Amino acid sequence: MQPAVASAPISQSTSPADLAALFQPAAPGGPIPTPVTVAMGDGIGPEIMAQTLRMLAAAGATLAPEFIAVGEAQYLAGHSSGIGPDAWDSLRRTGVLLKAPITTPLGGGYKSLNVTLRKTLGLYANVRPVRSLAPAVATKHPVLDVVIVRENEEDLYAGIEHQQTPDVVQCLKIITRSGCERIVRYAFEYARRHGRRRITCMTKDNIMKLTDGLFHKVFEEVGREYPDIVQEHQIIDIGAARLADTPERYDVVLTLNLYGDIISDIVAQIAGSVGLAGSANIGQGGALFEAIHGSAPDIAGRDIANPSGLLQAAGMLLRHLGQTAVADRLEAAWLRTLEDGLHTADIYTAGRSVEKVGTRAFADAVIARLGQQPSVLAAPVREIHATPATAAPAPVAAPAAVEQTLVGTDVFLRWNSGLPDALGEQLVAQVGDVLRLKLITNRGVKVYPDGHAETTCTDHWRCRFVAAATAADHYEPVDFTAVLALQSRLTAASLQVIKTENLYLFDGQRGFSLGQGE
Numbered sequence: 237m238q239p240a241v242a243s244a245p246i247s248q249s250t251s252p253a254d255l256a257a258l259f260q261p262a263a264p265g266g267p268i269p270t271p272v273t274v275a276m277g278d279g280i281g282p283e284i285m286a287q288t289l290r291m292l293a294a295a296g297a298t299l300a301p302e303f304i305a306v307g308e309a310q311y312l313a314g315h316s317s318g319i320g321p322d323a324w325d326s327l328r329r330t331g332v333l334l335k336a337p338i339t340t341p342l343g344g345g346y347k348s349l350n351v352t353l354r355k356t357l358g359l360y361a362n363v364r365p366v367r368s369l370a371p372a373v374a375t376k377h378p379v380l381d382v383v384i385v386r387e388n389e390e391d392l393y394a395g396i397e398h399q400q401t402p403d404v405v406q407c408l409k410i411i412t413r414s415g416c417e418r419i420v421r422y423a424f425e426y427a428r429r430h431g432r433r434r435i436t437c438m439t440k441d442n443i444m445k446l447t448d449g450l451f452h453k454v455f456e457e458v459g460r461e462y463p464d465i466v467q468e469h470q471i472i473d474i475g476a477a478r479l480a481d482t483p484e485r486y487d488v489v490l491t492l493n494l495y496g497d498i499i500s501d502i503v504a505q506i507a508g509s510v511g512l513a514g515s516a517n518i519g520q521g522g523a524l525f526e527a528i529h530g531s532a533p534d535i536a537g538r539d540i541a542n543p544s545g546l547l548q549a550a551g552m553l554l555r556h557l558g559q560t561a562v563a564d565r566l567e568a569a570w571l572r573t574l575e576d577g578l579h580t581a582d583i584y585t586a587g588r589s590v591e592k593v594g595t596r597a598f599a600d601a602v603i604a605r606l607g608q609q610p611s612v613l614a615a616p617v618r619e620i621h622a623t624p625a626t627a628a629p630a631p632v633a634a635p636a637a638v639e640q641t642l643v644g645t646d647v648f649l650r651w652n653s654g655l656p657d658a659l660g661e662q663l664v665a666q667v668g669d670v671l672r673l674k675l676i677t678n679r680g681v682k683v684y685p686d687g688h689a690e691t692t693c694t695d696h697w698r699c700r701f702v703a704a705a706t707a708a709d710h711y712e713p714v715d716f717t718a719v720l721a722l723q724s725r726l727t728a729a730s731l732q733v734i735k736t737e738n739l740y741l742f743d744g745q746r747g748f749s750l751g752q753g754e
């Protein structure tokens with residue numbers, strides 16, 4: 237069947253009705269168009285989305301777009317996450333969102349729409365394939381073909397922040413075993429499906445031994461099931477430096493949420509432009525496809541933005557829906573356009589580019605090349621972004637019965653009345669005979685007993701209490717009533733308890749970090 241071509245070129249209109257009309261309705265005996273939720277976004281969003289939809293329709297994508305409003309206008313209308321209730325109805329119905337970038341208004345009180353969508357829909361895997369398009373697009377790294385697989389729901393992006401004292405704020409880094417297993421398994425399955433040979437896991441577990449340490453440990457555990465994939469681990473700082481320096485030695489990079497956010501932008505930028513890469517957010521509750529860049533307000537409304545990143549995301553969406561042939565046609569035409577030197581301003585290079593084109597003219601050029609193949613660049617990469625049948629993660633093994641033993645408590649105090657020894661002596665006087673004060677740290681460094689006078693202290697003190705009978709290398713169980721009694725005594729002594737964390741052993745293994753110097 238001939239693909240539907242957008243014969244009557246629409247005006248510059250980005251109105252949803254005009255854009256939806258580009259797609260062929262269901263014909264008797266023909267394929268049923270797949271409903272897809274579409275968000276036009278802010279800034280350059282409406283321009284690049286309009287052109288992406290034109291290219292999709294011209295290539296014969298069988299889609300029925302449903303438009304939703306998200307972003308700046310929704311924030312300003314009082315929806316603190318940038319999305320209104322009607323949009324959720326569409327998302328629940330379609331389970332698939334093609335989203336242009338949005339602008340998050342500056343100022344407090346606004347929650348990130350992206351984080352909200354990812355967490356609400358359970359989109360635990362963020363997949364960002366980036367490759368060099370040399371010689372068509374200038375880059376210092378002509379050999380680069382890397383897929384970043386980023387955990388998408390946990391880490392510091394859990395968004396749990398508190399101010400605890402006038403001087404101290406904190407952000408909780410939440411990592412779960414089940415979340416690690418889901419993303420690690422996804423990365424290995426992805427590598428297998430795509431013939432990728434190596435996974436490099438990047439963490440900072442030399443410092444964050446429990447959180448990043450769990451991610452690394454699960455990588456090694458799950459990795460035993462995939463002996464066909466070469467596996468390595470690098471500390472994120474040197475890993476990121478090597479990735480920027482010699483990206484040709486990397487294949488799939490698996491990492492936690494924050495690190496993945498940063499390194500995927502680095503890789504896209506060194507490949508040529510942040511305007512070239514798309515990303516898929518995949519999970520049980522659906523899938524979200526978007527360019528990796530933002531709404532670029534500096535160039536909005538000027539018809540100069542590169543629509544390629546969103547087009548790449550749209551290609552992933554097509555493969556997700558099983559419309560692989562259409563995705564291949566689009567990718568081939570796109571590569572051919574780049575090879576022919578028709579470049580938007582962000583990738584235009586004198587001597588290499590033939591013509592500087594705007595957003596719409598670039599889309600026209602891609603549409604004109606549908607059916608053509610690239611002559612120099614490799615054939616289209618067949619990314620298979622977890623079709624619905626395979627989107628569900630392998631069931632996470634229910635944790636076996638684990639013995640959890642209370643062995644102490646960390647009491648955090650706001651205190652401002654002198655040197656650490658004075659606090660230590662006051663606490664020792666309050667503590668009773670069931671628990672004993674083991675140490676006090678300030679910003680994680682031991683300051684009592686035997687602290688260093690040079691340590692800078694703030695108004696936030698972590699006071700560790702353990703069972704009185706605890707030996708240096710052996711913790712004794714503590715009854716929770718002793719923890720409650722301690723808090724009562726401290727409060728009665730006018731000490732301000734701002735937070736407590738219980739200290740547990742899990743099957744005899746310490747479930748808390750030691751203080752620096754403990």
Ligand code: NAD
Binds near residue numbers: 341531
């Ligand atoms: P940005 O990615 O929008 O822009 C960074 C630079 O890259 C700018 O110079 C811009 O002109 C250029 N650029 C980006 N996309 C381009 C394209 N397609 N073609 C040509 N040039 C392009 O980052 P920013 O300026 O830090 O953020 C702007 C807004 O976007 C902010 O409100 C931010 O919150 C938002 N943002 C949204 C998303 C999203 O919706 N997924 C992601 C990142 C940032």
